[in-house]
Amino acid sequence: MTARTVRAVIKGKVQGVWYRGWTVETARRLGLLGWVRNRGDGSVEALFHGAGDTVAEMIEACHRGPPAARVLRIDVTDVPVPGDLTGFEQRPSA
Numbered sequence: 001m002t003a004r005t006v007r008a009v010i011k012g013k014v015q016g017v018w019y020r021g022w023t024v025e026t027a028r029r030l031g032l033l034g035w036v037r038n039r040g041d042g043s044v045e046a047l048f049h050g051a052g053d054t055v056a057e058m059i060e061a062c063h064r065g066p067p068a069a070r071v072l073r074i075d076v077t078d079v080p081v082p083g084d085l086t087g088f089e090q091r092p093s094a
Helices: 020-028 054-066
Strands: 003-013 033-038 045-051 070-078 088-090
Touching: 003 033, 003 054, 020 033, 020 054, 020 070, 020 088, 054 088
Parallel strands: 033 088
Antiparallel strands: 003 045, 003 070, 033 045
16 A cells, blocks of 8 residues: 555635544544644645545545535645654644
8 A cells, every 4th residue: 555645725614613623533533644723714724644545535525524514625735744643633723
């Protein structure tokens, strides 16, 4: 299996709808490493690291999100693997 690391910026109605908590639960269930945080522009940013097919599964899940979310778009960029990943966490807003 080939590992993949991506930065995803999720846009739409994604703050104030439990999107970050849902992302943490879903990523941990899938066994991914990384983090999620709110951004000042109203989007949610996440970094996902794991098996390529599992990362793809997470991105697909992010299009749906929790029930109250309304995702309009997700911008995904492949990035280098950061050296500080030990689990999946919620980080402070950026």
